[in-house]
Amino acid sequence: MQSIAPYVGSEVGRLRQVIVHRPGVELLRLTPETMDDLLFDDLIWVRRAQEEHDEFCAVLAGAGAEVLQLTDLLRESLAVPPARAFVLDHAFDERIHGPAATPVLRATAEAMDDAALTELLIGGLTKRELLELTDVPSSVVLHALGADDLVVAPLPNHLFTRDASCWVYDGVAVNSMRMPARTRESVTYEAIYRWHPRFAGSEFHRWSDGLADGQATVEGGDVLVLGDGAVLVGMSERTTPQGVERLAKRLFATGSADRVVALALPSARIFMHLDTVMTMVDERSFIKYADLGMLPSYTITPRDRSGHDGRDEIELDIADHPPEQMHAALADAMGLDGLRILTAEQDVHSAAREQWDDGCNALAIAPGVVVTYDRTTTSNTYLRDSGFEVLEVPGAELGRGRGGPRCMSCPTLREGVRPSEI
Numbered sequence: 001m002q003s004i005a006p007y008v009g010s011e012v013g014r015l016r017q018v019i020v021h022r023p024g025v026e027l028l029r030l031t032p033e034t035m036d037d038l039l040f041d042d043l044i045w046v047r048r049a050q051e052e053h054d055e056f057c058a059v060l061a062g063a064g065a066e067v068l069q070l071t072d073l074l075r076e077s078l079a080v081p082p083a084r085a086f087v088l089d090h091a092f093d094e095r096i097h098g099p100a101a102t103p104v105l106r107a108t109a110e111a112m113d114d115a116a117l118t119e120l121l122i123g124g125l126t127k128r129e130l131l132e133l134t135d136v137p138s139s140v141v142l143h144a145l146g147a148d149d150l151v152v153a154p155l156p157n158h159l160f161t162r163d164a165s166c167w168v169y170d171g172v173a174v175n176s177m178r179m180p181a182r183t184r185e186s187v188t189y190e191a192i193y194r195w196h197p198r199f200a201g202s203e204f205h206r207w208s209d210g211l212a213d214g215q216a217t218v219e220g221g222d223v224l225v226l227g228d229g230a231v232l233v234g235m236s237e238r239t240t241p242q243g244v245e246r247l248a249k250r251l252f253a254t255g256s257a258d259r260v261v262a263l264a265l266p267s268a269r270i271f272m273h274l275d276t277v278m279t280m281v282d283e284r285s286f287i288k289y290a291d292l293g294m295l296p297s298y299t300i301t302p303r304d305r306s307g308h309d310g311r312d313e314i315e316l317d318i319a320d321h322p323p324e325q326m327h328a329a330l331a332d333a334m335g336l337d338g339l340r341i342l343t344a345e346q347d348v349h350s351a352a353r354e355q356w357d358d359g360c361n362a363l364a365i366a367p368g369v370v371v372t373y374d375r376t377t378t379s380n381t382y383l384r385d386s387g388f389e390v391l392e393v394p395g396a397e398l399g400r401g402r403g404g405p406r407c408m409s410c411p412t413l414r415e416g417v418r419p420s421e422i
């Protein structure tokens, strides 16, 4: 097993290792009644989504990246007794399942082998399935559920491995998630990074405390590792100023970064994460949704630390930038004279449709080489005409969860770039 320490030095450097999640039984739990709460806009044809995802993985592997499946990592982590205990402690909760059902659920799960437990944790469990496994004492919570209602919620958004954890330089944020449907995803990553043999033996920093962070939510779709000590964070529907502040302080305390640009996005589902409207495609270029416009931003830097020590002592300097300075502020943080902003010319309806279909959610696998969905034809053609290599993957089914190639990838090893030398 490879034991190179995880490190993500940039947004666009060569991708060496990445965590993905092949969609599975959890997507079969979506129904017209549950899909809204589970943050999907439509039901998925799961077999086709799996084929699409397999093509996505083949493109990443073909480009030289080691592709790690989240399911494998979780299953292998569960073989480590403290990881198993941690996951069981966090998956079943009296506040959700009630005091009568919780110990029974936990004991039922504890008796499962690692593969079955992995499927339960990601795929969820209905009352009928539970009753096939065990006798349940009188539980008002279970009594009130229909036979096919879910007792343990599925995690269909694990498909978007980017969000619940993100690596920034030599550390990882296991994120506190904004939406209830996604909070348990952080438990999976905690187990993997703390106990999976691939990660447990490596030294890396922690940029957040995941489940304990409460309102200080950050989601990886809002975090862009610009390279050379700079980070861009979208304050969005999902990422709060509290989360940005904690991330900045921790990054500065270790010296892993010294510039964080926070961009104030509108709080709306179409702009749910920064990477749904703006992604980096080479060392100085960003693809940007036409209707995003110019937004206010702040550049956060560490104040001179003389006289202080210890990470809690880090103080921040915050420089405000009005909307018209958005690109200049970003370029400045990157040590560049200017940025190349790529926005395809198309009518407003077509632009809105392509954004919704993740046309801006490009995953760079090397500078100037990006993976996108095939359906965003205008954006893809525009990128090619602008000199980029575009590797298309099918997204007819995967796209219904509102995430594209960047959302579906959590890089764990990626080379750095030095924008200031471009």
Ligand SMILES: NC(=O)NCCC[C@H](N)C(=O)O
Pocket: 038, 039, 040, 157, 160, 162, 163, 182, 220, 221, 222, 272, 273, 275, 276, 401, 402, 403, 404, 406, 407
């Ligand atoms: N980075 C991303 O934009 N991820 C896509 C997340 C989609 C998911 N259905 C969600 O609403 O959280």
